[in-house]
Amino acid sequence: MTVSPEVLTPSESVFKGIKDAGIDFIVSVPCANLKELIPMVDESPGILHLPVTREEEGVGICAGAYMGGKKTAMLMQNSGLGNSINALASLNQLYNIPLLMIMSHRGVEGEPIVAQVPMGELTSKLLDTMEIPYFMPEKDVDPADLIVRAWNTAAEQKTPVAVLLPIPFWRKQA
Numbered sequence: 001m002t003v004s005p006e007v008l009t010p011s012e013s014v015f016k017g018i019k020d021a022g023i024d025f026i027v028s029v030p031c032a033n034l035k036e037l038i039p040m041v042d043e044s045p046g047i048l049h050l051p052v053t054r055e056e057e058g059v060g061i062c063a064g065a066y067m068g069g070k071k072t073a074m075l076m077q078n079s080g081l082g083n084s085i086n087a088l089a090s091l092n093q094l095y096n097i098p099l100l101m102i103m104s105h106r107g108v109e110g111e112p113i114v115a116q117v118p119m120g121e122l123t124s125k126l127l128d129t130m131e132i133p134y135f136m137p138e139k140d141v142d143p144a145d146l147i148v149r150a151w152n153t154a155a156e157q158k159t160p161v162a163v164l165l166p167i168p169f170w171r172k173q174a
């Protein structure tokens with residue numbers, strides 16, 4: 001039975017995209033907006049999930065998992081991009097290793113924590129500077145399809161790719 005996208009919560013739709021893309025290795029650094037998604041990933045028998053303490057650690061672990069045949073993703077806050085720049089550049093981009101970064105995009109619309117704002121506003125500029133492709137929610141586009149498209153881009157271009165999902169995107173799961 002196909003569940004129509006409008007009956008899925010945002011986290012369920014992202015999780016559906018992860019499964020549809022065939023992603024089977026995920027590291028995570030928690031964020032309040034990922035509180036529904038991380039347990040879904042952790043409880044999925046088809047996904048090896050490894051919580052990590054810092055995003056650059058996750059970049060390295062995912063690179064190894066990819067070289068071992070896994071399709072990899074990292075669940076993170078966009079602020080973690082700042083912790084990952086060197087690893088993304090000197091490992092993934094140098095050796096053409098894909099990684100899907102599913103980012104809770106903090107510091108933009110609806111952000112209650114002022115400390116999140118600087119990186120929130122810098123994230124897309126940093127990704128542009130690093131020539132890392134990124135996707136954002138689009139009107140009438142199922143988030144699951146966005147995740148699949150992002151992973152396919154990472155796999156075809158052998159590059160890190162980000163999906164930026166701001167607070168209003170996650171808010172619907174209340």
Ligand SMILES: O=CCS(=O)(=O)O
Pocket residue numbers: 030031032033077113
């Ligand atoms: O990084 C901020 C902490 S929380 O809002 O994700 O709990």
